[in-house]
Amino acid sequence: MKRTMLLLMMLFFSLATVAVAAEKKVAKAAVQQVIMVPGDIQWHAGPPAIPGAQMAVLEGDMTKAGFFVVRLKLPAGTKIAPHFHDKVERVTVISGTVKLAMGVTQDNPTVLPAGSYFAIPPKKAHNAWVDEETVVQIATHGPWSLHAVKGGK
Secondary structure, three states: OHHHHHHHHHHHHHHHHHHHHHHHHHHHOOOOOOOOOHHHOOOEEOOOOOOOOEEEEEEOOOOOOEEEEEEEEEOOOOEEEEEEOOOOEEEEEEEOEEEEEEOOOOOOOEEEEOOOEEEEOOOOOEEEEOOOOEEEEEEEEEOOOOEEOOOOO
16 A cells, blocks of 8 residues: 555656646747737848748747748739748738649639638648739748749749
């Protein structure tokens, strides 16, 4: 009986230690408060794979593991060649309209006006284009990547 009690106490304290360690890890990854109005957004040159695009990092660091939020401002006529990402891509159309096609061709695009949202699984080839200036927001986990698909234009 004493042995069982001792074993249960050891198990309890072991689990408590694990729980405290997990709680400390969560506390370190706590969200920083971010409040940003449109005039606070600082636009910079976008990714080289999207010539003419501008980008603003709203939260996090897209080059590192962890959550991040960025906005991309795409000039009218921008075409994003077929590509895929290593992680899930989650996108909200803030303004303008995105035409999104799965695969390497522009066949059967989905037209996504402002307010639309899409999520694409990792490694799924897709391409997009805009006819008017368009702003999209990507909110997902890094590190972010964009890999061109062979045969894509």
